[in-house]
Amino acid sequence: MKFYFIGGLGSNKNHMTEFASYFPFPITYLDPYRVKLESAKDLVDWFEAHADSNENTCIIAHSLGGDLARYLASKMPQITRLVLLDGGYLDMDQILPLEQEIEETLAYLKQQVFSSLEEAVASELGDTDNPSQATVKAIQSSYRWNPDLHHYELDLDPQAVLSLLRVRRELRSFQAPLTDTKALFIGPKYEDEPDWRTRALENLDPSIKKVLLKDLSHDFYTAVPNLVSKEIINWLQICS
Missing domain, CATH: 3.40.50.1820 (Alpha/Beta hydrolase fold, catalytic domain)
Incomplete structure (x- = not known):
């Protein structure tokens, strides 16, 4: 299998x-x-x-x-x-209308910007004690550097995400x-x-x-x- x-x-x-x-x-x-x-x-x-x-x-x-x-x-x-x-x-x-889900998702993507990967990791971990190396690496891998805006942002294509949210409703x-x-x-x-x-x-x-x-x-x-x-x-x- x-x-x-x-x-x-x-x-x-x-x-x-x-x-x-x-x-x-x-x-x-x-x-x-x-x-x-x-x-x-x-x-x-x-x-x-x-x-x-x-x-x-x-x-x-x-x-x-x-x-x-x-x-x-x-x-x-x-x-x-x-x-x-x-x-x-x-x-x-x-649970919520598609339009609201899309609006909230776009807002979240725009908010998740950081000056460094250390800042991104700290934001996601919060008060977590002794996170594993795998957890830290997973968070770091979720972000990409935007050279034009000089910050780290989630490594996601907003349009691909929104398309998938629409498809989920249809499925x-x-x-x-x-x-x-x-x-x-x-x-x-x-x-x-x-x-x-x-x-x-x-x-x-x-x-x-x-x-x-x-x-x-x-x-x-x-x-x-x-x-x-x-x-x-x-x-x-x-x-x-």
């Missing part, structure tokens, strides 16, 4: 480094944020261009990556296993049937769940095994990569 990882918006392969070190199988990182995907067909074509279609496949995907992965699994028979890391289950139209992957794909959902369990997330979790397809982990944030796979790896391996063994 081939294993692929699709991260969330703004992530890069370094975010997966520690998880991959615990995961017992080779896993290939795929980055959909470097290309402009404007339709469901573009998404399928992109995956076919980067993945081996001759073997059974498992996609592990985080956040927005989970939305993309769930749609792919519903369309491509070689994807027989799917792991959603807090993604692929939300109806974004029930409606939270409704995508997984008839021939076994799926696992892992997400954080918050003490005070927003109503929209509570409803979404309650409406999660019952065929998808659900695991909720306490005292963790949305990016939990970078915080407890060993635990996430164990959960996935145990599930793979059960459904093999």
Whole structure:
């Protein structure tokens, strides 16, 4: 079986480094944020261009990556296993209008500018004690130097990002049937769940095994990569 990882918006392969070190199988990182995907067909074509279609496949995907992965699994028979890391289950139209999401995303991209990589790392880590080298490298790799404006900015093409946000709405992957794909959902369990997330979790397809982990944030796979790896391996063994 081939294993692929699709991260969330703004992530890069370094975010997966520690998880991959615990995961017992080779896993290939795929980055959909470097290309402009404007339709469901573009998404399928992109995956076919980067993945081996001759073997059974498992996609592990985080956040927005989970939305993309769930749609792919519903369309491509070689994807027989799917792991959603807090993604692929939300109806974004029930959370906020697309126009507001686009406006807030553009504002965020404009705000994330720094005079140095050290400043960018400090901003993202906040009060985190003893961050791993992989975490620091992942943050550093998320930024690029803009020689015209003399600052570091997120290494993302705003137009590609906005296009992908539009495509996500069109995919409606939270409704995508997984008839021939076994799926696992892992997400954080918050003490005070927003109503929209509570409803979404309650409406999660019952065929998808659900695991909720306490005292963790949305990016939990970078915080407890060993635990996430164990959960996935145990599930793979059960459904093999």
